[in-house]
Amino acid sequence: xxxxxxxxxxxxxxxxxxxxxxxxxxxxxxxxxxxxxxxxxxxxxxxxxxxxxxxxxxxxxxxxxxxxxxxxxxxxxxxxxxxxxxxxxxxxxxxxxxxxxxxxxxxxxxxxxxxxxxxxxxxxxxxxxxxxxxxxxxxxxxxxxxxxxxxxxxxxxxxxxxxxxxxxxxxxxxxxxxxxxxxxxxxxxxxxxxxxxxxxxxxxxxxxxxxxxxxxxxxxxxxxxxxxxxxxxxxxxxxxxxxxxxxxxxxxxxxxxxxxxxxxxxxxxxxxxxxxxxxxxxxxxxxxxxxxxxxxxxxxxxxxxxxxxxxxxxxxxxxxxxxxxxxxxxxxxxxxxxxxxxxxxxxxxxxxxxxxxxxxxxxxxxxxxxxxxxxxxxxxxxxxxxxxxxxxxxxxxxxxxxxxxxxxxxxxxxxxxxxxxxxxxxxxxxxxxxxxxxxxxxxxxxxxxxxxxxxxxxxxxxxxxxxxxxxxxxxxxxxxxxxxxxxxxxxxxxxxxxxxxxxxxxxxxxxxxxxxxxxxxxxxxxxxxxxxxxxxxxxxxxxxxxxxxxxxxxxxxxxxxxxxxxxxxxxxxxxxxxxxxxxxxxxxxxxxxxxxxxxxxxxxxxxxxxxxxxxxxxxxxxxxxxxxxxxxxxxxxxxxxxxxxxxxxxxxxxxxxxxxxxxxxxxxxxxxxxxxxxxxxxxxxxxxxxxxxxxxxxxxxxxxxxxxxxxxxxxxxxxxxxxxxxxxxxxxxxxxxxxxxxxxxxxxxxxxxxxxxxxxxxxxxxxxxxxxxxxxxxxxxxxxxxxxxxxxxxxxxxxxxxxxxxxxxxxxxxxxxxxxxxxxxxxxxxxxxxxxxxxxxxxxxxxxxxxxxxxxxxxxxxxxxxxxxx
Ligand SMILES: *[C@@H]1O[C@H](CO)[C@@H](O)[C@H](O)[C@H]1NC(C)=O
Ligand SMILES: *[C@@H]1O[C@H](CO)[C@@H](O)[C@H](O)[C@H]1NC(C)=O
Ligand SMILES: *[C@@H]1O[C@H](CO)[C@@H](O)[C@H](O)[C@H]1NC(C)=O
Ligand SMILES: *[C@@H]1O[C@H](CO)[C@@H](O)[C@H](O)[C@H]1NC(C)=O
Ligand SMILES: *[C@@H]1O[C@H](CO)[C@@H](O)[C@H](O)[C@H]1NC(C)=O
Ligand SMILES: *[C@@H]1O[C@H](CO)[C@@H](O)[C@H](O)[C@H]1NC(C)=O
Ligand SMILES: *[C@@H]1O[C@H](CO)[C@@H](O)[C@H](O)[C@H]1NC(C)=O
Ligand SMILES: *[C@@H]1O[C@H](CO)[C@@H](O)[C@H](O)[C@H]1NC(C)=O
Ligand SMILES: *[C@@H]1O[C@H](CO)[C@@H](O)[C@H](O)[C@H]1NC(C)=O
Ligand SMILES: *[C@@H]1O[C@H](CO)[C@@H](O)[C@H](O)[C@H]1NC(C)=O
Ligand SMILES: CC(=O)N[C@H]1CO[C@H](CO)[C@@H](O)[C@@H]1O
Numbered sequence: 001x002x003x004x005x006x007x008x009x010x011x012x013x014x015x016x017x018x019x020x021x022x023x024x025x026x027x028x029x030x031x032x033x034x035x036x037x038x039x040x041x042x043x044x045x046x047x048x049x050x051x052x053x054x055x056x057x058x059x060x061x062x063x064x065x066x067x068x069x070x071x072x073x074x075x076x077x078x079x080x081x082x083x084x085x086x087x088x089x090x091x092x093x094x095x096x097x098x099x100x101x102x103x104x105x106x107x108x109x110x111x112x113x114x115x116x117x118x119x120x121x122x123x124x125x126x127x128x129x130x131x132x133x134x135x136x137x138x139x140x141x142x143x144x145x146x147x148x149x150x151x152x153x154x155x156x157x158x159x160x161x162x163x164x165x166x167x168x169x170x171x172x173x174x175x176x177x178x179x180x181x182x183x184x185x186x187x188x189x190x191x192x193x194x195x196x197x198x199x200x201x202x203x204x205x206x207x208x209x210x211x212x213x214x215x216x217x218x219x220x221x222x223x224x225x226x227x228x229x230x231x232x233x234x235x236x237x238x239x240x241x242x243x244x245x246x247x248x249x250x251x252x253x254x255x256x257x258x259x260x261x262x263x264x265x266x267x268x269x270x271x272x273x274x275x276x277x278x279x280x281x282x283x284x285x286x287x288x289x290x291x292x293x294x295x296x297x298x299x300x301x302x303x304x305x306x307x308x309x310x311x312x313x314x315x316x317x318x319x320x321x322x323x324x325x326x327x328x329x330x331x332x333x334x335x336x337x338x339x340x341x342x343x344x345x346x347x348x349x350x351x352x353x354x355x356x357x358x359x360x361x362x363x364x365x366x367x368x369x370x371x372x373x374x375x376x377x378x379x380x381x382x383x384x385x386x387x388x389x390x391x392x393x394x395x396x397x398x399x400x401x402x403x404x405x406x407x408x409x410x411x412x413x414x415x416x417x418x419x420x421x422x423x424x425x426x427x428x429x430x431x432x433x434x435x436x437x438x439x440x441x442x443x444x445x446x447x448x449x450x451x452x453x454x455x456x457x458x459x460x461x462x463x464x465x466x467x468x469x470x471x472x473x474x475x476x477x478x479x480x481x482x483x484x485x486x487x488x489x490x491x492x493x494x495x496x497x498x499x500x501x502x503x504x505x506x507x508x509x510x511x512x513x514x515x516x517x518x519x520x521x522x523x524x525x526x527x528x529x530x531x532x533x534x535x536x537x538x539x540x541x542x543x544x545x546x547x548x549x550x551x552x553x554x555x556x557x558x559x560x561x562x563x564x565x566x567x568x569x570x571x572x573x574x575x576x577x578x579x580x581x582x583x584x585x586x587x588x589x590x591x592x593x594x595x596x597x598x599x600x601x602x603x604x605x606x607x608x609x610x611x612x613x614x615x616x617x618x619x620x621x622x623x624x625x626x627x628x629x630x631x632x633x634x635x636x637x638x639x640x641x642x643x644x645x646x647x648x649x650x651x652x653x654x655x656x657x658x659x660x661x662x663x664x665x666x667x668x669x670x671x672x673x674x675x676x677x678x679x680x681x682x683x684x685x686x687x688x689x690x691x692x693x694x695x696x697x698x699x700x701x702x703x704x705x706x707x708x709x710x711x712x713x714x715x716x717x718x719x720x721x722x723x724x725x726x727x728x729x730x731x732x733x734x735x736x737x738x739x740x741x742x743x744x745x746x747x748x749x750x751x752x753x754x755x756x757x758x759x760x761x762x763x764x765x766x767x768x769x770x771x772x773x774x775x776x777x778x779x780x781x782x783x784x785x786x787x788x789x790x791x792x793x794x795x796x797x798x799x800x801x802x803x804x805x806x807x808x809x810x811x812x813x814x815x816x817x818x819x820x821x822x823x824x825x826x827x828x829x830x831x832x833x834x835x836x837x838x839x840x841x842x843x844x845x846x847x848x849x850x851x852x853x854x855x856x857x858x859x860x861x862x863x864x865x866x867x868x869x870x
Contacts, residue, residue: 031632032229034262037275038747039754040304042342042691043284043349046763049250050284050349057348058694060358061341063093066330066697067704069344070720072098074322075311077718078291079379082366082387083147084108084459085291085310088720095358098351100197100288100309101145101367104152104169105455105584106138106462108445109367112392113141114585115464117405118455119154120561121581123171123181123606124408124660126793127815131181134404135188135196137397142194144393146363148351149195149253149288153185154460155242156204156257159561159607160641161620165207165516165528168560168582169460172606173642174657175238176810179245186249190354198246199255200290202239202272203228206620207519207528209631210258211292213314214519215624218527224630226621227260234638235276236838236845244281248766252285252350256305258293260630267293270745273304280757282765285353286346297321297733298334298740302748306343311718316379318716319732327704327720328727330697334740336749338691345694364389380715394465398586403599405583405590407791411601411661412609417507417552417575419597419663424505425484426474429497429546431537432511432558433470434489440467447521449513449536451489453558454587458518458528464585470511470556473588477596491542501550508550509595512539514559529620533564533613540567547573556580556591566611569654579605597663602791602815604660604859608643608653615653617645643860644806658795658810658859664786664820668794671780671856671865678773681832683758683844691751701725759844771833771845778828780856780865784818791817795857796828800837801850808855808863826856835869 045054061069071088076097080086083099102108105116116122116138122131135153142150157164159173167173171181182198189196209215209226216222230239243254256273257266266272267289277283286306292315294300294308300321308322320326329335351358366387368378376383411418420426436442436451441464443450446457452469455461471487478485488497491512501508512535519528534540535557547553547568554576557563569577578601583590593599610616617637624631640648643657706713706721713719722730728737740749756762761769782792793815797808812828835852836845857863 032227032262034264034269034271036745037270037279038302038745039750040274040302040339040342041278041688041754042338043345044282044688044763047282047284048764050353053349053352056352057345060093060348061344062694064090064344064695066327066340067720068092069340070323070326072347073307073340073343074320074326074718074720075307075309077312077318077379077716078310078315079368080377080714080717082363082376084367087307087311093358096360096362098148099146099363100149100151101142101147102151102459104154104460107141107145107147108459108462110145110365111370111390111463112394112465113462114394114397114401115455115462116401117408117584118168118582119171119181120168120606121408121583122404123177124410124581124603125404126177126604126813127407128180128184130404130407131184132188133400135185136192137400139189139192139194140395141393141397143192144391145365146361147194148360149197150189151197151199151255153182153196154199155182155246156200156202156239158205158239158242160205160618160635162561162607162616163516163530163533163620164205165530166456166458166460166518168456168516174606174810175241176812177606179242182242182246183249186246186251190250190252193354195252195350195354197253197255197288198243198251200257201243201254201266201277202257203230203261204257204259204266206633208620208622209624210519218522220624221628222624222631223628225259225265226633227263227630228633228635229262230635231638232840233838234635238639238641240276244766247281247283250353250765252353254283254285254287255290256287256293258290263630265293265295267305268296268300268303270303278304280760281767282761284346284765285350286343294321297325298329298744301326301329301335301339301343302744306346316716320718323718323720324722325731325733327722328731331699331701331704332727334744336751337693337697338751341692341694364391377714377717380717382714401584402586402589402593405580405586406593406599408581408603409591409594409601410579410603410605411576411594412579412605412655412659413569413574413577414661415575417554418595420507420595422481423483423507425503425507426478427500427506427508428471428474428487428511429501429508430511430542431489431491432513433487435467435469440464445521447517447523449515449523452511452587453513453515453582454584455582456515456517456560457521457523460518466585468586468588470588470591473592474509477592491538494545497546498549501546506550507552507554508546509554509556510543510546511556511558512543513557514563516560530560533562535563543568543574547571554595558582562607562609564611564613565609565654600663600788600790601660602662602793604658604793605655608646608657609655610646610653615646615651617641617649639806644809647807656859656861660793662790662792664784664788664790666790666792666818666858667783667785668856668858668864669781669783671778671867673854673867673869674777675870676774676776678770678775678832681770684756684760684762684768685758686762687753687755690753701727757843771831771836773832774829775832775835776830776854776869778830778854778856780826781823782816782818782826783823784820787820789817789819791815794826795859797855797857797860797863798830798834799853799855800835800848801852802837802848805837808860810860828856830854
């Protein structure tokens with residue numbers, strides 16, 4: 001029986017003023033505001049990678065009735081069906097209800113599924129192929145359970161603040177590394193036949209104050225969610241960048257976020273959805289709301305929202321901003337017919353992009369319970385039947401999981417104790433090496449930290465099919481080697497630990513961790529975001545003690561991001577430090593592979609290990625700063641987060657972004673830069689076609705009533721129908737009767753041809769195609785100067801040269817396998833986007849006059865080779 005944390009989602013005031021009204025108010029109060037961008041862009045039939053899907057979608061949507069279109073766009077309500085979200089079915093045309101489900105490291109809340117390493121751990125491999133294979137394997141598992149839209153990957157949070165709770169679900173605070181992670185994962189998921197969902201769009205950088213109900217539950221008296229105030233240049237050069245890569249990779253869906261940007265909610269912010277995502281990036285798929293992130297009906301449709309999740313205004317109210325309201329709004333002209341057609345087109349085009357046919361196999365699990373039998377309509381308690389078929393979808397993914405976690409493990413320090421070779425005596429110390437005594441899945445959504453940490457908490461989790469602890473795997477290895485082995489799986493057995501690790505010939509391996517997760521779970525006072533950057537449960541004391549008693553102390557850290565290790569990292573008795581991220585189900589095997597050199601470590605840190613918390617600059621906002629109004633989080637550091645901030649402030653760090661050691665050594669030489677013949681940049685001109693509509697519909701309200709008495713109406717289920725031909729009563733909207741002209745922003749229902757943005761691609765998703773022209777190829781020779789074969793992550797950085805530019809920015813990387821004594825050639829590419837800045841005046845990318853320098857090196861602060869670009 002699964003516990004569902006519905007209680008965490010407390011009710012909040014749902015009614016919202018139209019965005020247009022907000023603007024006047026916000027200007028008066030001198031808060032950041034978001035400019036209106038209307039109308040909502042309609043699909044482009046010629047978009048690269050979408051044309052075939054468009055034709056199939058048009059054929060399907062043209063046959064749909066208005067009620068069917070509304071069904072497709074509106075969730076059926078929280079816990080109304082099997083998945084974490086589903087929309088209405090189209091039985092007449094043979095399409096079953098589509099299943100939207102979590103997500104980023106495996107399927108949530110099911111059984112016989114795998115628990116993969118986190119996105120952040122995958123990022124630490126810097127291995128495009130492994131990222132792709134991870135995306136593909138997760139996609140296959142989802143497909144095998146009947147999931148149609150998998151709610152990942154994550155580029156928001158990007159990782160502005162190291163303490164932010166959900167950074168581990170995504171990849172890295174560097175937009176290029178995250179962009180690669182997004183693109184590879186999207187391709188993997190979609191090649192496996194499920195629609196990927198890039199989330200959370202955008203500025204969703206912390207958990208605190210993301211939802212009013214949640215914040216109130218924690219005693220914060222606010223009436224609006226956090227506003228992430230982000231300037232246009234920072235938006236383009238940092239936060240939007242990896243989302244652009246997802247669009248370019250063909251992602252089928254996006255999830256808009258809970259919090260506001262410039263005091264306008266993510267799921268009704270027209271600048272974000274209409275402007276940046278659909279106009280500028282040319283996104284052709286659909287935008288679905290985060291769960292309860294929708295706060296308005298028609299205005300959200302006009303701002304670019306295409307699917308309401310989970311469909312009810314708040315969980316289990318039985319009413320919806322869409323559903324019946326959307327049917328009425330189309331009938332009375334508040335939402336133009338082309339907009340609902342475009343919503344349906346976007347959903348069906350994304351569907352046909354990954355699926356051959358609308359004949360889908362049934363969903364064979366229920367998120368709400370692991371029982372075999374139960375109500376199919378969980379919230380209503382109706383439809384008792386078999387709800388779980390316990391289908392085993394794991395295939396041979398365990399091998400891949402073990403490989404990713406080993407290759408994503410970063411060897412931060414090694415003075416020679418590693419790799420281990422039949423050590424005489426291994427002493428493993430720490431709670432983080434052992435099991436959770438209550439079982440690996442004992443805390444719902446992993447909302448606790450007991451035993452070894454292999455994933456964070458929240459909706460981005462999966463149930464473990466098993467969890468190999470470091471203790472179990474290291475003991476098995478020790479026995480095989482004939483070593484002596486003892487472990488103490490608590491942090492607090494001080495005298496016993498001392499007695500053990502002070503013995504002769506001991507290799508002490510200390511396991512420590514730091515956890516975080518999603519805001520609906522408050523664990524030990526951490527409301528999603530970490531309260532501190534230190535190790536949990538006296539981890540620092542444990543490390544300090546063991547290293548005082550033992551001159552061969554190896555430290556392994558499992559964490560959701562950087563931790564402060566300044567107090568002990570440089571002790572001569574600490575002979576090695578490894579960051580093993582969040583490794584997933586094969587944890588113990590993966591770390592054993594690395595410690596014993598079966599895998600030569602090649603992971604590189606996807607974030608900076610600062611000496612102090614303050615060193616990172618931006619931090620989580622823990623207390624409201626705007627009275628009862630929306631807490632204001634100004635992203636005033638601009639593009640300077642993580643290594644860019646440390647570089648700007650010129651502060652030393654413990655381990656820099658991109659750092660990671662190997663058991664062999666590499667030498668870099670011979671940088672060469674070749675200029676490519678890309679033509680000049682051409683801003684896009686011209687206009688779109690006028691908005692098309694597909695099919696027509698009757699305006700006789702009696703055609704939209706609930707079918708008849710026999711209709712199997714499910715309690716609190718969201719339907720597209722009207723319960724009376726009086727639209728005011730059918731809607732129940734307290735503000736019913738306002739016309740589009742009265743409350744919708746100008747151009748909200750305009751269907752005329754619209755000008756194309758210069759930075760947009762005419763037919764190319766991801767922005768102006770010329771941004772991706774290759775301007776330079778950079779090569780370098782990398783020699784393995786050690787004794788064993790190894791993989792080296794070669795990193796290409798650029799200095800854009802301007803006074804406001806970061807010292808260097810990562811722009812490309814490659815992972816090369818090199819035999820001892822051999823030299824391999826690294827090839828990195830620089831696109832026009834890589835060398836450009838966003839110009840707020842021309843609203844386009846431009847290459848500045850400043851001298852540009854390219855660097856090739858082993859990390860962001862070990863840049864041995866450089867050349868000036870002509
Ligand atoms: C937010 O406001 C800043 C400052 O006016 C502006 O540059 C930016 O484009 C706005 N972004 C959004 C999404 O409204
Ligand atoms: C809408 O979806 C529900 C099930 O989710 C289904 O019962 C109903 O028939 C659908 N309505 C239409 C008009 O297709
Ligand atoms: C799920 O399993 C059931 C029972 O084995 C099967 O009928 C169905 O086709 C499966 N669904 C998918 C999507 O494979
Ligand atoms: C919230 O704050 C307002 C004033 O800022 C006050 O009127 C109201 O009573 C407070 N609500 C709670 C639940 O504390
Ligand atoms: C329509 O939306 C309003 C909020 O705008 C809500 O109060 C009402 O209950 C909704 N009606 C239905 C039938 O869901
Ligand atoms: C882990 O769970 C066990 C069993 O419930 C409990 O005794 C122990 O205190 C827990 N440890 C921590 C650190 O929460
Ligand atoms: C940091 O937070 C963790 C988790 O709540 C806690 O175990 C640890 O003691 C805290 N560290 C400090 C220095 O307070
Ligand atoms: C290193 O360990 C030895 C015991 O093997 C101890 O005597 C010494 O004080 C330790 N050094 C440090 C810096 O902790
Ligand atoms: C229609 O439903 C609304 C609530 O959704 C309710 O207030 C109203 O009384 C219903 N009307 C009829 C005629 O059943
Ligand atoms: C049209 O319907 C929508 C949704 O129920 C409602 O919000 C709006 O007030 C209606 N407008 C008119 C003019 O009836
Ligand atoms: C194999 C090995 O390292 N043996 C050492 C164990 O410890 C004693 C006492 O320090 C040494 O004398 C051995 O050489």
